[in-house]
Amino acid sequence: MLLTLGYFVAQNAAAQTGSIQGHISTPAGQPAVGVSIGLKGTTIGSITDASGDYNLGQLKPGTYTIGVSIIGFKTQQRRAEVKANAATTQNFTLSESAEQLNEVVVEGQRTNKFARKQSEYVGKMQLSNLENPQVYAAVGKELLTEQLVFSVDDATRNAPGVQKMWEPTGRSGDGGSFYASRGFVVSSQLRNGVAGGVTSTIDAANLEKLEVIKGPSATLYGSALTSYGGLLNRVTKKPYETFGGEVTAAAGSYGFHRVSADVNTPLNAAKNLAFRLNAAYNYEDNFQNVGYAGFEKNLAIAPSLQFQPTDRLTINLDAEVYRGTNVGKQLIYLSYGDAVKNLGFSRADQMPLDYRQSYQGPGLTQDSRSTNLFGQVRYRISPSFTSTTYLTSSRSYSEGNGPYFYLASDIALGKSTTPGVSSLLRSDQSTQDSRRQTYEVQQLFNGDFKLGGLRNRVVLGLDFLSIDSNIDFFGGTIDTAPLNVPGYDYRTFNGAAVRAAYAATPPPHYLVTTKINTYSAFASDVLNLTDKLSVLAAVRVDRYDNKGGILYSPVAAYAQTAVSPKFGLVFQPVKDRVALFANYQNSFTNQNGSYQTPEGKSFVLKPEHANQIEGGVKLDAAEGRVSATVSYYDIRVENILRNLGTVGGLSIGAQDGTQWSRGTELSLTANPLVGLNIVGGFAYNFSKFVKTDEDVNGRRPNTASSPYLANAWVSYRQPTGLLQGLGLGFGGNYASDNKILNSASLGTFTLPSYTVLNASAFYDLPHYRFAVKMDNLTNEHYWIGYTTINAQKLRSIVGSVSYKF
Structure with missing residues (x-):
């Protein structure tokens, strides 16, 4: 890891870079979640987070064509100039118009599809993983689908340092599964950042991602629903605007x-x-x-x-x-x-x-x-x-x-x-x-x-x-x-x-x-x-x-x-x-x-x-x-x-x-x-x-x-x-x-x-x-x-x- 770190520091320090960031909203003004953003002619891309925001960083100075796409809405493109050590803002509003652009937009592919780089729950504010001084692991629905996982119990096997210790008994109060994290017992009692315990096997049918937040976390979550080893937070699927x-x-x-x-x-x-x-x-x-x-x-x-x-x-x-x-x-x-x-x-x-x-x-x-x-x-x-x-x-x-x-x-x-x-x-x-x-x-x-x-x-x-x-x-x-x-x-x-x-x-x-x-x-x-x-x-x-x-x-x-x-x-x-x-x-x-x-x-x-x-x-x-x-x-x-x-x-x-x-x-x-x-x-x-x-x-x-x-x-x-x-x-x-x-x-x-x-x-x-x-x-x-x-x-x-x- 140190060699890898040294390599990327050396490669990136040689050039001054900038970024493109912005917000994408629906026609009703609602944050548009999961919209693909890519730069034409490159493999650079991202998707919007839960607030409809995106960030494309570490870009060399120059002019880029931004492509925005989601099923059910018109694909949009826009040119943006990136300057060294500066952030360029480009906001979009989605449109359902059938009018098509004359030019084909080549979108950046979301290649590292299992990575979850944003969370609004870990710090109870919108922070990227790199901005957050706390360690957490996020297991997304794409990985669960690929593994044919149907429960939160099986989802935890993808979280480093988490071990299942106790089968769910179903009894009231404490009947859910228990896990170990950092040497302490943890159970799943949080859903979207607040109380939401399930005392039987927790089905993954409505699971968007599972966040395993590491270490003592009472400052933002209290002590009643967490342990010294951390906590499990279930992020659920949300409604969207199309059928x-x-x-x-x-x-x-x-x-x-x-x-x-x-x-x-x-x-x-x-x-x-x-x-x-x-x-x-x-x-x-x-x-x-x-x-x-x-x-x-x-x-x-x-x-x-x-x-x-x-x-x-x-x-x-x-x-x-x-x-x-x-x-x-x-x-x-x-x-x-x-x-x-x-x-x-x-x-x-x-x-x-x-x-x-x-x-x-x-x-x-x-x-x-x-x-x-x-x-x-x-x-x-x-x-x-x-x-x-x-x-x-x-x-x-x-x-x-x-x-x-x-x-x-x-x-x-x-x-x-x-x-x-x-x-x-x-x-x-x-x-x-x-x-x-x-x-x-x-x-x-x-x-x-x-x-x-x-x-x-x-x-x-x-x-x-x-x-x-x-x-x-x-x-x-x-x-x-x-x-x-x-x-x-x-x-x-x-x-x-x-x-x-x-x-x-x-x-x-x-x-x-x-x-x-x-x-x-x-x-x-x-x-x-x-x-x-x-x-x-x-x-x-x-x-x-x-x-x-x-x-x-x-x-x-x-x-x-x-x-x-x-x-x-x-x-x-x-x-x-x-x-x-x-x-x-x-x-x-x-x-x-x-x-x-x-x-x-x-x-x-x-x-x-x-x-x-x-x-x-x-x-x-x-x-x-x-x-x-x-x-x-x-x-x-x-x-x-x-x-x-x-x-x-x-x-x-x-x-x-x-x-x-x-x-x-x-x-x-x-x-x-x-x-x-x-x-x-x-x-x-x-x-x-x-x-x-x-x-x-x-x-x-x-x-x-x-x-x-x-x-x-x-x-x-x-x-x-x-x-x-x-x-x-x-x-x-x-x-x-x-x-x-x-x-x-x-x-x-x-x-x-x-x-x-x-x-x-x-x-x-x-x-x-x-x-x-x-x-x-x-x-x-x-x-x-x-x-x-x-x-x-x-x-x-x-x-x-x-x-x-």
């Missing part, structure tokens, strides 16, 4: 079948009112003894409406409705307090379990629902200032069974004095009429103006977030099944057996009935000291108000105030090509309780804090064909509570524990040849407890996932000729050993490293698309886990047919 869409049917291994639709239409002659509907139905059996027990059935419906009554005002109304019935994936726990040495093995690939066996029977189902409602009102106060108001409501519901299993040693069960495992404890944790409601109101004021001759891009925000839980867990161990006994009927652990067990002995209930309100204000400013040097300063003040209730046991009400600052620096030695960046970021976790020090002094817990320092290089080189980020980060968590026991009924502790997480990440998207695209990433993370309970002190946390992760995808699509649109793709993921138990007293239990390879083939025609994919080509046996052991799907094949209109 069109796509219908897809797919089927494959393990009973998989799916039907999806994406339909868009204007609703009036002025075309300032548009409606879009994305919907999908998905069914798949569990790969373990297909047809016996496990399955997942989901319906996702996502309508969206956009109305622009004036050129200044835009109103968006959206919804996500998820309905599902599922049997939980086979999660296996290590029995609490049972030392690894008692098991007789210390790795998942040594377990005396049949990888293909389902150890449960039918009827252990759960109904799950998520309903998200969104409203956005954006008003352009002036050319320099915009107001955006968000209103969101997110509700989840679940009722039904949640089967899970324990590996218990024969020693712990009193069956033997010799290490070994000859039985499996089969348990259930059900939910009953469980509900969680999240409301958020957020007001943003964005400004882009000059002060004292210096450009400022500012966001001022007010935020109210309310989380109201009313969840009822109940259950326990149902029976113990022998392992490796020929002819044993594992279907005896089923819905009827669980109901009979609960009728005979009513199970204990564990309630979560808490209500939390958070009131926040934040401000952020990106100040351009020169056209190559910018600084970012931001701060958040957060008032956390926990109303109390029950969190498995009664908890008292309490309130806390936290301050979260953020700083960043970006220097572009080669404008719009190379950026050197550094940042300081912060997050926090609210804590409650009163403790005494060993010396007898009382203290009230303070918020726990995570502070990150990071630096690196971002590239957008070779006329945009190579985009890359290399970074090093160091995260220190402070104010971790160390519980030192009780004396005289009082809790003794010290809030001086610390945890480190440091590492490096690399991401790359490239288009070295026409039709050839490469996506790749590598991440290394070193995590350890530095000052905490002696049992785990100095060890890697058992929730930190694999220290080494890598992802890659290489594809070729024939760009011209009779076979234009025919393509092949190949890639996969690597993860090193994952220690899901790591303590001095119990030992270490490891999920072994894995390499999973995938491939796809497709033929994309103007009105049809045919595709096939094969996942886990080598039939790899591998496990993921968040203190658990969960076998993953073996080789599978899926084919699809799409009709585009």
